[in-house]
Amino acid sequence: MAARGFRLSVTQRTLLVVAILAVALVGYWVTSRGAGATPPASSSSSSAPVPVSAADAQKQLGELTIAARTSMDGYSREKFPHWDSQGSGCDTREVVLKRAGQDVKTDKDCKATAGTWKSVYDDETWTKATDLDIDHMVPLGQAWASGAKSWTTEKREQFANDLTRPQLFAVTDNLNQQKSDKAPDQWKPPLVAFWCTYATDWIVVKHYYGLTVTQGEKTALTDMLRRC
Secondary structure (H helix, E strand, O other): OOOOOOOOOHHHHHHHHHHHHHHHHHHHHHHHHHHOOOOOOOHHHHOOOOOOOHHHHHHHHHHOOEOOOOOOOOOOHHHOOOOOEOOOOOEHHHHHHHHHEEEEEEOOOOOEEEEEEEOOOOOOEEOOHHHEEEEEOOOHHHHHOOOHHHOOHHHHHHHHOOOOOOOEEEEEHHHHHHHOOOOOOOOOOOOHHHHHHHHHHHHHHHHHHOOOEOHHHHHHHHHHHOOO
16 A cells, blocks of 8 residues: 655645744744844934924024023033044044045044045035044034033033034134134124025024024024025
8 A cells, every 4th residue: 555645734834834834934033133224323323313394493583582692601512512533533624524524534543534524604625634523513602602501511511512403513723712602693704605604503503402592693694594
């Protein structure tokens, strides 16, 4: 008599399919976990923040508290710890230089050794990182006089190293020095075409951190938004 072939019942075949699928899913889960063990750098550090619309900025501007600037008594840059380590041997300054430039090359210490940078304040192009300063859109002293004086050191550190908001830009060094701690009613970038973005970025930063504006500052920002 010929041997009968081995056959699975319907129930057994169903269970086998379920088991195979379970093994496949577990394998996929393990692989995915392994691939994600070292998360990629956040988008906030690898690319510059996208400006908000003029309408959104105007709305946020209307929500800011109008108040006179307080005195600069007690202010020092040391009260805003900056250029924190951002991992891989790079500090905040080097991250900004890398994301703002093109074909940026760095040494073993993450210092930019070559690249091309265009300053958004004057549209000038530079090929040496030493020709650039990292500007705080809302300067540290300006923040101090509009609310940051009462912050904790940790919050001031976050403000000074903020790669998520439009707060840090690589710009021509002497323009950063001209700007100093001035608000838009006291200083504007020479590149008029950038005024719209300058205003929206300034407003976004002040709104996020709950900083105040003066009436003159608000008027200047409103005028700049009209160029959007």
